[in-house]
Amino acid sequence: MLRGAANGFGAVALQHLLARESAAATNPLAAKDPHFPARAKSVIFIFNVGAPSSMDSFDPKPELNRLAGQSMPASFGKVGGQFTDGAQPILGTPWKFKRHGQSGLPVSELFPNVARHVDDICFVRSFTTRSVVHAPAMYEVHNGRLFATHPSMGAWATYGLGSESENLPAYVVMPQPEGTPEGGPPCWSAGFLPAVYQGTLLRPGPKPILHLDRPEGVSAERQRRTLDFLQEMNRRDTGEYDTEMAARIASYELAFRMQSHAPEAVDLRKESAATKKMYGLDAEPTREFGTRLLLARRMVERGVRFVQIYSGGGPISMQWDAHKDLKANHEKMAGHSDQPVAALLEDLKGRGLLDETLVIWGAEFGRLPTSESGNGRDHNPHGFTMWMAGGGVKGGQTIGETDELGLRAVEDPFTMRDFHATVLHLLGLDQNQLWVLHNGRHEKLTDFGGTVIERVFS
Numbered sequence: 001m002l003r004g005a006a007n008g009f010g011a012v013a014l015q016h017l018l019a020r021e022s023a024a025a026t027n028p029l030a031a032k033d034p035h036f037p038a039r040a041k042s043v044i045f046i047f048n049v050g051a052p053s054s055m056d057s058f059d060p061k062p063e064l065n066r067l068a069g070q071s072m073p074a075s076f077g078k079v080g081g082q083f084t085d086g087a088q089p090i091l092g093t094p095w096k097f098k099r100h101g102q103s104g105l106p107v108s109e110l111f112p113n114v115a116r117h118v119d120d121i122c123f124v125r126s127f128t129t130r131s132v133v134h135a136p137a138m139y140e141v142h143n144g145r146l147f148a149t150h151p152s153m154g155a156w157a158t159y160g161l162g163s164e165s166e167n168l169p170a171y172v173v174m175p176q177p178e179g180t181p182e183g184g185p186p187c188w189s190a191g192f193l194p195a196v197y198q199g200t201l202l203r204p205g206p207k208p209i210l211h212l213d214r215p216e217g218v219s220a221e222r223q224r225r226t227l228d229f230l231q232e233m234n235r236r237d238t239g240e241y242d243t244e245m246a247a248r249i250a251s252y253e254l255a256f257r258m259q260s261h262a263p264e265a266v267d268l269r270k271e272s273a274a275t276k277k278m279y280g281l282d283a284e285p286t287r288e289f290g291t292r293l294l295l296a297r298r299m300v301e302r303g304v305r306f307v308q309i310y311s312g313g314g315p316i317s318m319q320w321d322a323h324k325d326l327k328a329n330h331e332k333m334a335g336h337s338d339q340p341v342a343a344l345l346e347d348l349k350g351r352g353l354l355d356e357t358l359v360i361w362g363a364e365f366g367r368l369p370t371s372e373s374g375n376g377r378d379h380n381p382h383g384f385t386m387w388m389a390g391g392g393v394k395g396g397q398t399i400g401e402t403d404e405l406g407l408r409a410v411e412d413p414f415t416m417r418d419f420h421a422t423v424l425h426l427l428g429l430d431q432n433q434l435w436v437l438h439n440g441r442h443e444k445l446t447d448f449g450g451t452v453i454e455r456v457f458s
Helices: 002-024 061-067 114-120 136-144 154-163 218-237 243-265 273-279 287-301 328-349 417-428
Strands: 041-048 097-098 106-110 121-127 171-174 308-309 359-361 384-389 398-399 409-411 437-440 440-442
Touching: 041 154, 041 328, 097 114, 097 409, 106 114, 114 328, 121 218, 136 417, 136 440, 154 171, 154 308, 154 417, 171 287, 243 287, 273 287, 273 328, 273 417, 287 308, 287 328, 328 359, 359 417
Parallel strands: 041 308, 041 359, 121 398, 171 308
Antiparallel strands: 097 106, 121 384, 359 384, 437 440
């Protein structure tokens, strides 16, 4: 009897596995099992275009104000940015830092709302990139390379895990309405992966996804019959396992389903007045960014795997790129984003979603301790802060350190390969098992490999 029961349970498990393999063979976006138990099911990546200053936000450096106006000590050498050579005087920070939460972590006055959530946040203060120029550094953060040729992190995540949603894109991108970041669409590209894994732009307004409306005069029933006929012709011509054709069929099918489901997903009218107020939808300057973060919560709530949101983009006036007037620039950009980011963390936690949603806040690099134009800061890829919350992350801690002026990472410096390896690990993906054969080479997001930052979650 036990043998028969065991065979029965085994048959059920085998049937489940075969069903998933069959779905994956015909639909490249079908949900796939992770390599090992995942801590996070989805990701919301908040990317701050232009790069906030770490020593003015989450990495306090009291020595900056003590040495303000003086030259960098000779022991630091001359390290310039894109537009400065390192000979400029030190610029102090105009904001005070206070300790918050049970962990007592310091946050500057720029982020009073995010500061309330430090016990859920892990600050990594020692990330590095390899370029002082925006676009190449953005590619490294998004794609792992300095060139716009490789798949983005969101594309790799959906390639490895598929989507939990059958009616919405697996990978959603929401840029700043004023324009995209300098890196442009390659930041959410599928690269050499099938095009079905690239990010889908969600735009503001009543039609967030372009070319989704049904042709005039065509009913849903007629469109359904047309798609069924095309699918049958495609299968007869290419067979069941042509991956490129499967991807094309899957994209048509997803577009058909989104015609019914996407409008509901972006309709905020059913959200409570309290929720809208929490995200700042009732006032400027938080309304626009708060709307996108509320949409991000709705996306992951409906099974979207990866949501990428940009704070800043387009004209320099709408970026964190404070080459001059650091105070005015950062207060403007933080004024747009601080309350909505805090609301996202609070909302996810209140709905029981934070444990399975990894929230990332970062940029392409940091900024120098020296001045530019008298009151601004140039680019600094040698040591900067990014933070993570939710999705299995151990909050209330800092990892890594920069030197006493915030110039270089001096304790536990981490590369973008380490960052990507850690994000993949939280999603249950082994960086060395997630690969695709391209031009005779096993290509991976982390190239020749990164080190998982285990302290983030242990």
